[in-house]
Every structure is written in structure tokens, then in C-alpha cells.
Amino acid sequence: MRFAILGSGSQGNGTLVQYQGTHVLVDCGFSLRETERRLARLGVNPEQLSAILVTHEHADHVHGVGLLSRRYNIPVYLSRGTLRALRKPLEPTGFVACGDVLEIGALAINVVGVAHDALEPTQYVFSNGQRRLGVLTDLGSYCGRVMDSYQDLDALVIESNHCRDLLARGHYPQFLKLRVGGAFGHLNNHQAANLVSELGWQNLQHLVLAHLSSKNNLPQLARQCFVDTLGCDPDWLQLADQDSGLDWREIA
Numbered sequence: 001m002r003f004a005i006l007g008s009g010s011q012g013n014g015t016l017v018q019y020q021g022t023h024v025l026v027d028c029g030f031s032l033r034e035t036e037r038r039l040a041r042l043g044v045n046p047e048q049l050s051a052i053l054v055t056h057e058h059a060d061h062v063h064g065v066g067l068l069s070r071r072y073n074i075p076v077y078l079s080r081g082t083l084r085a086l087r088k089p090l091e092p093t094g095f096v097a098c099g100d101v102l103e104i105g106a107l108a109i110n111v112v113g114v115a116h117d118a119l120e121p122t123q124y125v126f127s128n129g130q131r132r133l134g135v136l137t138d139l140g141s142y143c144g145r146v147m148d149s150y151q152d153l154d155a156l157v158i159e160s161n162h163c164r165d166l167l168a169r170g171h172y173p174q175f176l177k178l179r180v181g182g183a184f185g186h187l188n189n190h191q192a193a194n195l196v197s198e199l200g201w202q203n204l205q206h207l208v209l210a211h212l213s214s215k216n217n218l219p220q221l222a223r224q225c226f227v228d229t230l231g232c233d234p235d236w237l238q239l240a241d242q243d244s245g246l247d248w249r250e251i252a
């Protein structure tokens with residue numbers, strides 16, 4: 001199994017997971033042309049996509065889903081709440097709900113509900129029967145269910161959205177600071193690092209920090225927070241950014 005990231009951040013998200021002939025895209029926050037360009041960069045033709053899984057209705061995750069799925073006839077899966085909250089109509093192939101296990105080609109995907117300011121947001125854990133990859137962004141806090149679902153992973157993509165201090169000192173209006181930093185907003189660097197520390201990271205082949213805020217975070221701050229919390233090698237940590245995303249990573 002391997003994975004790559006088309007781009008990560010508030011301007012657009014997309015994570016690609018591949019095993020054998022199955023390619024699953026989690027979210028598509030880019031225009032059609034931009035998505036095609038970013039897939040081509042990874043050597044993937046949109047026609048190869050087996051499915052698109054949507055996490056929630058925010059534009060940085062759904063902007064390109066409708067066009068891409070219609071243009072290339074790609075099945076789309078999302079929660080009923082996400083569908084209700086969408087501004088543009090979309091015809092999903094099927095619905096997901098927290099606790100479901102979705103089977104798409106060679107991949108089994110656990111659906112995990114999270115705390116975020118969306119109607120029924122979900123995140124996903126992928127398995128090919130031997131290895132497990134967790135994708136976890138857009139959550140303001142985490143509960144036992146998240147901890148249970150993200151145990152025993154071989155690779156993890158986790159949101160490290162903002163630095164608490166930068167957010168507090170920054171130019172966001174107060175309501176937005178409260179939203180972003182709140183229990184239904186986004187994980188800050190410390191929360192994300194603590195979550196990984198609680199999960200245990202020694203068996204992870206890849207740990208990727210994602211969805212970094214361009215205004216309220218800095219890559220070196222996020223990195224340092226993880227290094228301080230986990231005691232890991234800074235060079236081992238990986239970062240997915242808005243423009244270049246992350247190239248393919250193999251989970252051996």
C-alpha cells in the first residue's frame with residue numbers, strides 16, 4: 001500500500017491511497033484542472049480512481065469533487081450529513097457513517113466520526129489486510145473512539161493546524177480564533193503531538209504533519225513541537241504542504 005498527498009491546507013486538500021489496482025482519493029479541494037495536474041504529477045490518470053471519499057462539506061475538501069466525479073464517472077461516498085450540508089448538488093454512490101467498514105477494491109476503510117464544525121464529518125483508516133494507514137485532519141478535539149480507531153497504524157497523516165500562540169496573537173477576529181482553537185475546530189501542534197504520543201508512534205513507518213495553517217503556524221514550529229513531545233528524529237517527520245503536497249510514500 002502507498003499514499004501521496006495532492007496538497008494540504010486551507011486552500012485545498014486531497015490524499016491518494018493506492019493498493020494493487022485500487023486508487024482511492026480522500027477529498028478534492030482543487031479545481032478540475034488543478035486536480036488533473038496534481039494527479040499527473042503523481043503519475044495517476046483520473047480514470048484510474050476507484051472512488052472519492054469525502055470527509056466533510058468545507059470547500060477546501062469538496063470544491064472539486066462534483067466536477068471530477070462527473071467528468072470521469074468516479075463513485076463518491078460521503079455521510080448523509082455532509083450531503084445535506086453541501087451547497088452544490090452531488091449524487092453519491094453510497095453513504096458512510098461512523099463505525100462503517102467500506103470495501104473498495106483491495107482496500108477496507110474504517111469510517112470514524114470526529115469533532116469538527118461540520119454536519120457529520122468523518123475521517124478514514126485504510127487497511128489492505130496487512131498494513132494500516134490513518135488519515136486524520138479537521139478535528140478540534142478527540143475522544144476514546146478516535147483513539148481506538150487509530151491504534152496500531154503503520155502510517156499516519158495528522159493535522160497539525162496551528163500554533164496556539166500564533167493564533168492568539170494573530171489577526172483573526174475573536175470569533176474565528178475561538179472557532180479554530182475550539183473543540184470543534186482544528187488540532188493545534190501540541191494537541192496533535194500529544195495525540196500521536198498517546199497512540200504510540202514507534203511502529204509508524206511514516207508520520208506526516210498536514211493541514212498546517214498558512215497564517216497561524218510555521219513548519220518549523222510544528223516540527224519542533226513533535227520533536228519535543230515524541231523525542232523523534234526531526235528528519236524522520238514529514239510535512240505535506242499546500243503547493244507540493246507529498247510524493248508517494250510506500251508502506252512496506
Ligand SMILES: [Zn+2]
Nearest residue numbers: 010058060138
Ligand atoms: Zn480543512
Ligand SMILES: [Zn+2]
Nearest residue numbers: 056058116138
Ligand atoms: Zn473543515
